[in-house]
Every structure is written in structure tokens, then in C-alpha cells.
Amino acid sequence: MIDASLSHCFCNPRAFGTVLAMGGLSRSVVLLFLLASTAKAVSSNAAALEERQPNVLFFLVDDLGWSDLGCYGSTFYDTPNIDAFAATGMRFTDAYAAAPVCSPTRASILTGKYPARLATTEYFGAAQPDAWKRNTRHLPATYVDRLAHEEVTLAEALKQADYATFFAGKWHLGPEGFWPEDQGFDVNQGGITRGGPYGGKRYFSPYGNPRLEDGADGEHLPDRLATETVRFMEEHKDEPFFAYLSFYSVHTPLMSPEPLKEKYLARKAQRGLEAEWGTEHNRKVRLVQEHAVYAGMVEAMDGAVGKVLLALERLGLADDTLVIFMSDNGGLSTSEGHPTSNLPLRAGKGWMYEGGIREPMILRWPKLAKSVGVCSVPVTSTDFYPTILELAGQPARPEQHMDGVSLLPLLKGNSELERDGIFWHYPHYGNQGGAPCGALRDGNWKLIEWYEDGKLELFNLATDPGEQHDLAAKHPEQVAELHKRLVAWRKATDARMSAPNPGYNPELPEGR
Numbered sequence: 065m066i067d068a069s070l071s072h073c074f075c076n077p078r079a080f081g082t083v084l085a086m087g088g089l090s091r092s093v094v095l096l097f098l099l100a101s102t103a104k105a106v107s108s109n110a111a112a113l114e115e116r117q118p119n120v121l122f123f124l125v126d127d128l129g130w131s132d133l134g135c136y137g138s139t140f141y142d143t144p145n146i147d148a149f150a151a152t153g154m155r156f157t158d159a160y161a162a163a164p165v166c167s168p169t170r171a172s173i174l175t176g177k178y179p180a181r182l183a184t185t186e187y188f189g190a191a192q193p194d195a196w197k198r199n200t201r202h203l204p205a206t207y208v209d210r211l212a213h214e215e216v217t218l219a220e221a222l223k224q225a226d227y228a229t230f231f232a233g234k235w236h237l238g239p240e241g242f243w244p245e246d247q248g249f250d251v252n253q254g255g256i257t258r259g260g261p262y263g264g265k266r267y268f269s270p271y272g273n274p275r276l277e278d279g280a281d282g283e284h285l286p287d288r289l290a291t292e293t294v295r296f297m298e299e300h301k302d303e304p305f306f307a308y309l310s311f312y313s314v315h316t317p318l319m320s321p322e323p324l325k326e327k328y329l330a331r332k333a334q335r336g337l338e339a340e341w342g343t344e345h346n347r348k349v350r351l352v353q354e355h356a357v358y359a360g361m362v363e364a365m366d367g368a369v370g371k372v373l374l375a376l377e378r379l380g381l382a383d384d385t386l387v388i389f390m391s392d393n394g395g396l397s398t399s400e401g402h403p404t405s406n407l408p409l410r411a412g413k414g415w416m417y418e419g420g421i422r423e424p425m426i427l428r429w430p431k432l433a434k435s436v437g438v439c440s441v442p443v444t445s446t447d448f449y450p451t452i453l454e455l456a457g458q459p460a461r462p463e464q465h466m467d468g469v470s471l472l473p474l475l476k477g478n479s480e481l482e483r484d485g486i487f488w489h490y491p492h493y494g495n496q497g498g499a500p501c502g503a504l505r506d507g508n509w510k511l512i513e514w515y516e517d518g519k520l521e522l523f524n525l526a527t528d529p530g531e532q533h534d535l536a537a538k539h540p541e542q543v544a545e546l547h548k549r550l551v552a553w554r555k556a557t558d559a560r561m562s563a564p565n566p567g568y569n570p571e572l573p574e575g576r
Contacts (some may be wrong), residue, residue, distance in 0.1 A: 117225065117304040117456050118429075119385040121297075121376065122448075123369055124173070124308070126166060126234055126315040127413055129395020129406045130422045131353070132362055140331070140353040141362040145370030146389065146426070153387065153428030154435050154475060158525075160444040160486060160505075161393050164413060164420035165494055166259060167236050169392040169445050170310075174217040174237075174247070176449030176465020180489035180559040182215070183208040187259060188236055190492065193563075198493065198575030201516045201568050202500050205491035205560040210238030211247060216464050218449050219248030219306060225458050228300040231255050232289045233310035243275070249308070253292040261285055261312045267319040284321055286313050290368035294375040301379050304456070309372065313365040316400050320360025328356035346576060347398040347497035349412065350405045358403035386455055387428040388448065394420040399496045410531045414496025416488060416503050416512050417531050427475065429455065434477035441479065442505055444486050447471050487553050491515060491562040497576055500562035504550045511546040515562050520547060 130136060133143045135150040162172035167188040168179035179185045186207045193203040211217070219229045231244035235255030244252040254276035263272025269283035279288055293309045337354035353359070369389070376382050395404040397412030397419060406412045406419035413420055425443070429435050446468035450460055454470045469483045485506035493499055500515040508526035513519070522536040522543050536543050554561075 116384055119304055119381055120306045120452055121385050121387045122308045123389045124310040125391045126311055127396050128314055128391035129404050130409055130424055131406050132395055132404060133424050136424050141359045143366040145366045149373060150426045153426050155438050156425040156443055157440045158442045159423050159425030160421050161423050162445045164393050164415055164490055166392045170237055171211050172445045173448050175215045176446050176468035178467045180557040183560055185489060186492045199569055199572045200493050200565055200575040202562040203565045204493055205562050210242045217248045222306045223248050228303055228305040230296040230307045232292050234312045260315050266317050286311060286364050286368040290371040293372050297375060311365055314361040318357045318401050318403055320357045321364055324360030324363055325356050328359040332356055344398050344411045345497050349398045350402040353405050355403040383430045389426040391423040408530045414494030415498040416501045429475055432475050435475035439474055441474055441481055442486055443471060489559045493576055499576055502550055504546050
């Protein structure tokens with residue numbers, strides 16, 4: 065038995081060495097000490113690993129529709145990598161972008177705030193009211209065309225917590241001086257002002273992008289962005305990192321690798337598919353997924369996601385990494401090639417109907433066994449900021465991510481979140497036929513207000529996810545209560561509104 069007076073030595077190696085030098089311990093005691101010290105070191109190392117801050121890998125796809133993945137019902141597009149990933153995580157059926165177009169949603173992810181609060185309500189580069197040329201009943205609201213430096217972005221918050229930060233792909237959050245490297249990202253591969261790959265050969269090298277070196281002639285952009293993401297993870301595998309792969313895909317221009325295009329042309333012919341069209345206001349809307357080029361773009365994006373996820377496994381980082389997958393707005397179905405269908409949801413990008421704002425969203429956090437499955441709780445893009453901070457063991461920043469709610473309770477198996485509905489504000493005319501409007505979802509009820517004429521529409525999404533049956537006349541009390549809350553929210557966020565257009569001429573074709 066070891067003398068009690070020596071027990072402190074097992075916690076103090078320097079004291080142990082002094083006693084040993086004095087001949088105060090037998091060999092058996094030395095062995096016992098070494099075993100105890102080793103066990104303690106192993107335990108300490110295990111605890112350190114357990115306490116390691118999680119990596120964050122975020123995939124954001126541009127213009128990907130809710131129905132564009134196999135795991136969300138597509139039978140035409142092949143997305144095997146994302147489907148397999150979804151089977152290992154939580155797939156959200158009622159996840160929303162903060163806006164029906166890209167820049168506002170992207171700002172909401174990085175700030176945790178609704179676009180209305182930031183006045184970043186339109187895609188950056190759209191005409192302001194003083195330059196408005198379209199014959200519309202209203203003039204769109206003014207908007208802020210850059211992500212303000214005063215906002216503490218998610219990347220900046222993680223950088224302050226000793227994360228290495230990386231961005232690749234589409235930025236579209238302001239001019240030079242407001243690019244990723246100015247908003248908390250250590251590395252920027254391809255993030256610039258433009259909202260699409262419009263330089264060089266566009267989706268193929270040379271890219272003509274000042275933040276992305278050209279690759280070999282014909283190199284495909286999604287694969288290159290995946291390669292850069294993998295390189296970053298390899299270089300930072302021994303420290304916590306935030307890797308944000310924000311694809312330019314599947315935004316226009318519609319361009320696919322030729323073999324994939326040929327594959328889907330053959331599939332379309334084999335299945336006897338033809339384009340079918342409906343109408344949304346004055347726009348035709350695609351009703352069948354059969355666009356071969358778009359299908360090739362979706363599959364190529366899926367391949368790039370698979371490349372990064374495979375590297376995560378190879379590096380032994382999968383168990384310590386929160387992986388997020390989402391789109392920034394609905395699929396393009398009413399303009400610019402109308403390449404996809406969002407059915408059973410109504411309309412698409414640029415619209416306040418579900419096809420414009422409901423997104424495919426998947427989260428995987430291996431530390432929680434209950435975080436695998438399907439979740440139908442409504443969530444939105446402002447929720448990522450507080451969720452990531454909480455999982456990273458960082459204090460909340462309620463003054464920053466004031467419109468977000470942590471999703472950790474859902475990942476732990478809870479069936480609800482504490483929030484006062486989800487709100488939208490889009491006082492603009494997009495390029496896809498939509499008009500100035502706002503919306504509120506509370507439970508299964510969704511109210512849409514159209515600012516041109518004040519029309520209110522009410523839908524029960526539990527029984528009518530396609531929004532085919534306006535229930536406003538049948539439930540006037542519900543309409544009044546939701547509208548009151550929507551108006552109060554706009555006032556609280558100091559939301560900018562569209563206004564009647566003094567130059568509107570009803571005798572000319574409508575500018576929507």
C-alpha cells in the first residue's frame with residue numbers, strides 16, 4: 065500500500081521525481097505510478113478530443129429547387145451522394161430561405177437577421193427605384209446592396225473562436241471591399257461581386273474570375289471548387305475549421321458537361337418525357353422535370369458534394385464535423401429557361417409561394433443519435449448562426465443573430481421550437497414574375513400580402529402544400545390576426561416598402 069503522504073505525487077510528476085531520487089519508492093510502486101499516470105493521460109486526451117470544437121462544413125447551392133433531389137422526390141435527376149448523406153443526417157421538409165432570391169438569403173445566413181432588418185431585400189445589382197424602367201403598378205423599395213461591415217458575420221464569430229475560415233464559390237454580397245476576405249474568411253476561392261459565373265468560359269476554365277486561378281482548359285467549376293475545399297480541409301485537419309462551399313451551380317447560364325447532357329437526353333427519350341406547362345400570373349411555369357442540361361448541372365453538383373464528403377471521411381473528420389446542405393431560393397421555373405419544376409409546390413424562384421422559398425435542407429451532427437431522420441418543424445436560414453455557435457460551444461450573440469433560433473433542440477429529438485412564426489418581406493419585382501409582397505407562416509397557416517393592391521391570401525400548408533386553395537374568405541379572423549402580426553413585424557424591423565409608381569400606364573403591357 066502506498067503511503068498516503070505520497071499520494072499527491074500521482075498528480076504531481078515533479079514531486080514524484082524528487083521522492084524517487086531519494087529512494088522512497090519500490091519498483092512496484094513506480095510501476096503502479098506509471099500505470100496510473102498513463103491512464104490519466106489517456107483519459108485526459110480522450111476528454112480533450114471529446115471537447116474539440118466541431119468543424120463546420122456548409123454546402124449552399126444556388127437556385128436548387130425543393131424537388132430537385134432524389135431524397136426530396138425527384139425521379140429524373142440523379143443525386144446519389146446527397147441522397148446517401150441525407151440518410152445519415154436530419155432531412156428537413158419545411159425549411160425556408162429568408163427570401164425568394166439569392167443575396168437576401170445569403171446575408172441572412174451570415175448575420176442571423178431577416179433581410180428586412182438589414183434592408184438587403186433584393187438580389188444585389190437589381191435596379192433601384194430611381195433607375196426603374198419597367199411598367200409596374202409600384203416602384204420597388206430601395207435596398208442596401210452590400211453586407212455591412214458593422215455586422216459580425218458568422219465567419220467573424222468563428223474566427224474569434226480560433227476557427228480557420230474558408231469560402232469558395234458564389235458570394236454576391238457586395239462590391240470589392242465587401243468580399244469574403246473582408247467579412248471574416250481567411251481564404252476566398254472565387255467569391256466576387258457577380259451573381260453567376262459570367263467571365264471566361266463561364267462554368268468551364270478559363271473562368272475570368274479575379275479570385276480564382278484558371279485551371280486546365282475545360283476544367284469544370286463545381287469540381288474545382290470541391291477540390292479547393294478538400295485542400296483547405298487537408299491543410300487544417302488538426303484545428304477547427306469553417307468551410308463554406310457556396311456553389312455557383314445550378315444558376316444560369318445553363319451549361320452541363322456534355323456526357324451528362326447526353327445521359328439525360330437519352331433518359332428523356334427513353335421515358336417519353338415532354339415539356340408540360342402551366343401558368344403563374346402572366347408567366348408559363350414548367351410542370352415536369354425533363355430538362356437535360358439542368359439535370360446534368362444537378363448531377364455534377366452532387367458529384368462535387370460527394371468529393372468533399374469522401375475527403376471528410378478519408379481525413380477522419382466526419383465524426384467531428386457539422387455538415388449543412390441548403391439552397392438559397394427556390395428552383396427556377398417561370399423564366400430564364402424555366403429549367404426545373406418545383407411540383408408539388410407552387411411557382412418558383414422570385415415568388416412568395418412555397419416553390420420560391422421552401423428549400424431542401426439537411427443537417428448531420430454525428431454526436432447526437434437522435435439527429436438522424438426527417439423533421440417537419442418549420443425552420444429558416446437565419447437559424448444557422450445560433451445553431452453553429454451553440455454546437456461550437458460559443459456564447460450566443462442575441463444582438464447579432466436576433467432573428468435566428470438554434471436548431472439544437474430538434475437535433476436532440478424535440479418536436480418544436482420556441483418562435484413567433486417565420487416572416488418574409490420582398491418589396492420588389494423579381495425577374496421571374498413575382499410582385500412586391502410579404503408573408504408569415506405560423507404553424508400550418510401561411511398568409512401572403514400583396515402590396516400592389518393589399519390582397520391577402522391564406523393557405524393551410526398541412527392540407528394544401530401546393531397553395532391551390534385560398535382560405536382567406538373562410539377564415540377572416542385568422543387572416544386578421546396574422547396580418548396584424550405581419551404589419552407589426554414590418555414596423556419593428558423598419559422594413560422598406562414599395563410605393564405606387566407615378567409612371568405606370570395601364571394601357572401598356574404590364575412590366576411583371
